[in-house]
Amino acid sequence: xxxxxxxxxxxxxxxxxxxxxxxxxxxxxxxxxxxxxxxxxxxxxxxxxxxxxxxxxxxxxxxxxxxxxxxxxxxxxxxxxxxxxxxxxxxxxxxxxxxxxxxxxxxxxxxxxxxxxxxxxxxxxxxxxxxxxxxxxxxxxxxxxxxxxxxxxxxxxxxxxxxxxxxxxxxxxxxxxxxxxxxxxxxxxxxxxxxxxxxxxxxxxxxxxxxxxxxxxxxxxxxxxxxxxxxxxxxxxxxxxxxxxxxxxxxxxxxxxxxxxxxxxxxxxxxxxxxxxxxxxxxxxxxxxxxxxxxxxxxxxxxxxxxxxxxxxxxxxxxxxxxxxxxxxxxxxxxxxxxxxx
Amino acid sequence: xxxxxxxxxxxxxxxxxxxxxxxxxxxxxxxxxxxxxxxxxxxxxxxxxxxxxxxxxxxxxxxxxxxxxxxxxxxxxxxxxxxxxxxxxxxxxxxxxxxxxxxxxxxxxxxxxxxxxxxxxxxxxxxxxxxxxxxxxxxxxxxxxxxxxxxxxxxxxxxxxxxxxxxxxxxxxxxxxxxxxxxxxxxxxxxxxxxxxxxxxxxxxxxxxxxxxxxxxxxxxxxxxxxxxxxxxxxxxxxxxxxxxxxxxxxxxxxxxxxxxxxxxxxxxxxxxxxxxxxxxxxxxxxxxxxxxxxxxxxxxxxxxxxxxxxxxxxxxxxxxxxxxxxxxxxxxxxxxxxxxx
DNA sequence: CGTGAAATAGTTATCGATAACATATGGAGG
DNA sequence: CCTCCATATGTTATCGATAACTATTTCACG
Numbered sequence: 197x198x199x200x201x202x203x204x205x206x207x208x209x210x211x212x213x214x215x216x217x218x219x220x221x222x223x224x225x226x227x228x229x230x231x232x233x234x235x236x237x238x239x240x241x242x243x244x245x246x247x248x249x250x251x252x253x254x255x256x257x258x259x260x261x262x263x264x265x266x267x268x269x270x271x272x273x274x275x276x277x278x279x280x281x282x283x284x285x286x287x288x289x290x291x292x293x294x295x296x297x298x299x300x301x302x303x304x305x306x307x308x309x310x311x312x313x314x315x316x317x318x319x320x321x322x323x324x325x326x327x328x329x330x331x332x333x334x335x336x337x338x339x340x341x342x343x344x345x346x347x348x349x350x351x352x353x354x355x356x357x358x359x360x361x362x363x364x365x366x367x368x369x370x371x372x373x374x375x376x377x378x379x380x381x382x383x384x385x386x387x388x389x390x391x392x393x394x395x396x397x398x399x400x401x402x403x404x405x406x407x408x409x410x411x412x413x414x415x416x417x418x419x420x421x422x423x424x425x426x427x428x429x430x431x432x433x434x435x436x437x438x439x440x441x442x443x444x445x446x447x448x449x450x451x452x453x454x455x456x457x458x459x460x461x462x463x464x465x466x467x468x469x470x471x472x473x474x475x476x477x478x479x480x481x482x483x484x485x486x487x488x489x490x491x492x493x494x495x496x497x498x499x500x501x502x503x504x505x506x507x508x509x510x511x512x513x514x515x516x517x518x519x520x521x522x523x524x525x526x527x528x529x530x531x532x533x534x535x536x537x538x
Numbered sequence: 539x540x541x542x543x544x545x546x547x548x549x550x551x552x553x554x555x556x557x558x559x560x561x562x563x564x565x566x567x568x569x570x571x572x573x574x575x576x577x578x579x580x581x582x583x584x585x586x587x588x589x590x591x592x593x594x595x596x597x598x599x600x601x602x603x604x605x606x607x608x609x610x611x612x613x614x615x616x617x618x619x620x621x622x623x624x625x626x627x628x629x630x631x632x633x634x635x636x637x638x639x640x641x642x643x644x645x646x647x648x649x650x651x652x653x654x655x656x657x658x659x660x661x662x663x664x665x666x667x668x669x670x671x672x673x674x675x676x677x678x679x680x681x682x683x684x685x686x687x688x689x690x691x692x693x694x695x696x697x698x699x700x701x702x703x704x705x706x707x708x709x710x711x712x713x714x715x716x717x718x719x720x721x722x723x724x725x726x727x728x729x730x731x732x733x734x735x736x737x738x739x740x741x742x743x744x745x746x747x748x749x750x751x752x753x754x755x756x757x758x759x760x761x762x763x764x765x766x767x768x769x770x771x772x773x774x775x776x777x778x779x780x781x782x783x784x785x786x787x788x789x790x791x792x793x794x795x796x797x798x799x800x801x802x803x804x805x806x807x808x809x810x811x812x813x814x815x816x817x818x819x820x821x822x823x824x825x826x827x828x829x830x831x832x833x834x835x836x837x838x839x840x841x842x843x844x845x846x847x848x849x850x851x852x853x854x855x856x857x858x859x860x861x862x863x864x865x866x867x868x869x870x871x872x873x874x875x876x877x878x879x880x
Numbered sequence: 881c882g883t884g885a886a887a888t889a890g891t892t893a894t895c896g897a898t899a900a901c902a903t904a905t906g907g908a909g910g
Numbered sequence: 911c912c913t914c915c916a917t918a919t920g921t922t923a924t925c926g927a928t929a930a931c932t933a934t935t936t937c938a939c940g
Contacts, residue, residue: 205684205926207925207926207927208926208927208928209926209927217889217890218889218890218891219890219926219927219928220889220890220891220927220928220929221888221889221890222927223927223928224888224889224928226927227928230888231886231887231888231889232887232888232889233887233888233889236888236889248682250655250658250659250683250684251659251927252659252661252925252926252927253659253660253661253927254596254599254600254605254660254661254925254926254927255600255895255925255926255927255928256926256927256928257596257895257927258594258596258597258600258894258895258896258897258925258926258927259894259895259926259927259928259929260895260927260928260929261895263596265639268640272625273615273621273624273625273628274618274621274622274625276616276618279615279616279621280616282615282640283614283615283616283642286615286640286641286642287642287644290641290642290653290656293656295639295640295641295656295657295660296639296640296641297607297637297638297639297640298610298624298628298637298638298639298640299628299632299637299638300625300628300629300632302629311632313592314632314635314637315637316592317592317593317594317595318595318596318637319594319595319596340590341592342547342592426824427824427825427827427828428824428827428828431828453824456828457828460828460829460830463830464830482768482769482770482795483769483798483825485769485770486769486770486773486798486799486802487802488802488805488806547896549895549896549897550896550897550898551896551897559919559920560919560920560921561896561897561898561920562897562898562899562919562920562921563918563919563920564897565897565898566898566918566919568897569898572918573916573917573918573919574918574919575917575918575919578918578919593897594895594896594897595897596895596896596897597895597896597897597898597925598896598897598898599897599925600895600896600897600924600925600926600927601896601897601898601899601924601925602897602898602899602925603925
């Protein structure tokens with residue numbers, strides 16, 4: 197810690213005094229455009245530089261009751277899809293100098309319940325939640341909260357506020373349709389255990405519903421354990437699925453990570469993909485693009501969700517915003533066909 | 539927006555009035571431990587609940603000049619190693635209700651220079667930076683900043699403040715030693731182009747130095763482009779390396795992602811790994827554990843870095859802290875041998 | 881030149897919680 | 911029954927920037 201750090205904090209009044217103006221003028225000079233003579237502004241800014249002044253956002257925030265940050269609640273950062281969303285969101289927000297207050301729930305609804313009040317105390321301008329499954333208390337808290345709530349990555353029947361997401365349920369149907377069209381009939385699903393990954397469950401529900409509609413059997417379901425499930429679980433899951441249902445001719449996985457685990461396990465076991473077994477993933481992760489054979493998957497537009505969310509935030513914070521009702525953006529996932537399915 | 543949201547904000551004085559005590563008593567009741575009669579505290583808390591009171595951290599922060607958040611600057615969140623660190627850090631900090639203010643530089647030193655002043659204005663209690671390469675202005679700014687600076691993920695010769703990291707330079711030597719011990723002599727390196735990934739460059743430098751020390755040729759270097767480089771670049775890089783240096787018998791990759799790309803490409807080209815070509819990765823990503831053959835790699839203790847950083851932050855913020863000099867934690871990476879090397 | 885609107889600058893009060901200090905109440909001990 | 915100290919609570923001023931208002935200067939134009 198250098199000696200400079202021990203100096204008393206420099207504030208606007210110090211600059212004001214040094215330059216010979218009032219604190220208000222300094223404040224105006226910093227904000228940029230209001231009526232301050234260019235010469236005065238220059239003097240203020242140079243003196244500020246000289247004194248090593250650092251603007252105190254806390255004080256400004258209190259006075260203005262605007263904080264300029266957005267709270268973001270994620271189930272996990274290690275999921276490349278979620279981090280892509282956060283990245284896109286962060287990038288867009290930082291353009292307008294809005295900061296992100298990050299909270300990580302580890303897929304735990306109770307942890308979320310504990311964290312959200314902590315975030316709300318800081319008066320974020322909006323709160324963005326990946327996921328739409330919350331505890332009763334959390335929902336009640338957010339409903340009353342004096343900030344816009346944006347749930348993303350899903351399309352809940354009953355949203356708390358705004359929504360930017362897609363239907364996991366529908367997205368899986370793209371994959372089912374594709375596999376069925378290419379002649380597969382005995383389809384299995386890896387992932388989506390009842391529990392802490394609502395998106396995974398929805399994908400499974402979508403799978404079951406799609407098969408039911410086609411009058412195909414939908415009993416080949418293998419849960420993989422507690423989220424997050426990854427490549428390791430995919431490999432183990434494939435073995436489990438095939439030992440229970442050896443005649444399976446197509447598998448849809450809850451994510452590309454699981455899909456890759458399954459494909460890799462097939463390679464080890466000498467099962468031909470896609471000839472003997474077609475395998476599809478979900479989420480368009482990099483691994484699905486690179487593995488052998490490359491995975492058919494669904495691109496859910498992770499970046500797009502982040503981008504759109506940022507735009508929504510800008511909209512909500514726009515000065516003239518006549519708070520209309522809650523908004524709902526439906527992102528449409530794209531089917532990406534690759535070599536792992538015929 | 540529910541009607542409740544239009545209500546004027548409830549503050550401590552409102553509760554005080556409703557309960558018939560002073561604002562100070564309400565404040566004390568919330569803090570928990572100071573001398574407040576249990577009955578009074580109960581009355582205050584229940585009234586607060588009833589009125590839907592939300593504590594305003596901004597005001598408290600201003601008064602106390604403590605904000606309770608830590609700024610975290612990352613080059614990228616999509617790197618699983620970095621997000622593991624952030625996750626561990628976030629998890630530990632949230633235990634003590636310290637929030638994370640996140641900033642993403644996208645591996646861009648100028649973006650970092652733009653973002654850090656924004657963060658400093660918010661009076662974080664500490665600023666954590668992944669990486670030790672900063673612009674001159676950034677360094678100067680951080681040196682003067684009235685908050686502890688913690689650089690992580692590297693061991694810089696000249697740190698700004700505290701350090702929690704490991705030597706990328708040394709870590710690679712573990713891999714070189716391992717490959718050489720198993721008889722490989724014509725080693726190549728994929729990654730670490732001069733540019734925006736200083737950690738990658740250090741790994742390459744470590745590779746060159748290790749070979750030089752063993753009097754082995756160290757010219758088989760293939761840059762992959764601008765960070766972040768991943769699986770795709772690994773596959774392309776392998777082709778490039780083998781076309782330039784067909785006799786290569788061992789490759790060290792700047793990350794497991796690149797390593798996987800290389801291994802996958804070998805599978806496509808029918809090159810036997812590790813018999814013909816040994817391949818090692820870096821970072822102990824999940825992919826390296828699951829791919830075929832599994833990758834020999836170096837575990838750099840990403841979570842451990844986050845954990846340690848949190849502990850350091852706690853230490854620095856401890857009330858009785860007699861600010862000693864800067865601290866330096868050297869994390870020791872571990873070699874993990876798997877099937878991709880003999 | 882004089883006048884008034886625009887441009888520039890200053891004053892005062894405020895955002896909401898709390899540190900620091902001041903005061904009231906209760907009960908133990910003499 | 912009174913002193914004294916611990917416990918419980920109240921008062922006042924403050925953190926630093928800025929909204930809202932007021933005051934002054936500038937200058938275009940008649």
